[in-house]
Amino acid sequence: MLELRYLGHSAIWLSDGETRVLIDPFLTGNPKAAVSAEALEADFVITTHAHGDHWGDSVALCKKGATLIANVEMTTHAETLGVPKAVGMNTGGTYRFKGGWLKWFPAWHTSSFPDGAYGGIPMGVLIELGGVRVYHAGDTALFSDLRLVGDHGLDLALVPIGDHFTMGPEDALKALELLRPKQVVPVHYNTFPLIAQDGPAFVARAGLLGIGGRALESGESLTLS
Numbered sequence: 001m002l003e004l005r006y007l008g009h010s011a012i013w014l015s016d017g018e019t020r021v022l023i024d025p026f027l028t029g030n031p032k033a034a035v036s037a038e039a040l041e042a043d044f045v046i047t048t049h050a051h052g053d054h055w056g057d058s059v060a061l062c063k064k065g066a067t068l069i070a071n072v073e074m075t076t077h078a079e080t081l082g083v084p085k086a087v088g089m090n091t092g093g094t095y096r097f098k099g100g101w102l103k104w105f106p107a108w109h110t111s112s113f114p115d116g117a118y119g120g121i122p123m124g125v126l127i128e129l130g131g132v133r134v135y136h137a138g139d140t141a142l143f144s145d146l147r148l149v150g151d152h153g154l155d156l157a158l159v160p161i162g163d164h165f166t167m168g169p170e171d172a173l174k175a176l177e178l179l180r181p182k183q184v185v186p187v188h189y190n191t192f193p194l195i196a197q198d199g200p201a202f203v204a205r206a207g208l209l210g211i212g213g214r215a216l217e218s219g220e221s222l223t224l225s
Contacts, residue, residue: 001225002130004156008032008218009053009191010139012158016130019043019099022066023125023136026056032191034219042066044097046127048138049111050074050119053191059083069095069102073120077113091123100129105149107140109166126152132224134158135179139188142171146178155224156213157181160188161202162195169202176211184213185222 005013008030014021022042027033030053037057045061047070048054055074062068062083068075072088079086087095094103104123111119124137126149135149136158157179160166166188167175176184184206189197199215206213214222 001223002132002134003221003223004134004185005034005221006185006187006216006218007034010048010136010158010160010187011056012136012187013040013042014127014129014134016099019097019129021046021127021129022061023127024048024054024056024138025058025061026053028057028060030056030191032218037061044069046070046102046125046136047074048107048125048136049109049122050077050113050117051111051139052114054139055113055119062086071104071120071123073118077117077119091121100127102127103152106143106145107138108143109139109141124149126154130224132156134224135181136187137175139166140175142167142175144178146175150179150181154179154181156183156185156222158185158187161186161197161199162189162191163197164194166195169197169205172202173205173209176206176209181211183224184211185216186213 010024012023027037067085075086075088107122107124109122111122
């Protein structure tokens, strides 16, 4: 059993009742944020790339006790900012933790910190927690190797649909054909006017592919099993 809560933009909270995971915790400065960073605690913060709308509050949350898991360049930079616990990884790597594991995959995008520092390569992450497999695609364009991610048997895919900086709805639907998840939740849209999209319409079109799902409002949750 797994609880998933959408915190706005691409920020996701996962918990199996024991292990708490935050992905891409952009909360401060996010007009759609469901909660403040001060109100959250986590065991792990997982950051797909270094752009400010994903890196977000990673440092502040990790200084409260969470372990940062990201690419090596990001964790090295985080350590210079005072993050005490960090696990630097790279594409293809697997990390096991209480209740589950995660594995990193490529994402086609760019990555640099808000101050311009190099952020390594962007990635997407597959997480198994509570016996449920969730894939967070990060900020990716459509590419054919997403089929290899789908071979892992996805219960849920979190895919960006905002266009302009990532896939738009048309490419995201093609991505779903490759990923073959049981369910989808669209992310990275409607935070700013430039990435405005119709989430429910996207989910309805995914249903025509035999894929269920919901367009969550910021703060809404799903229970997955």
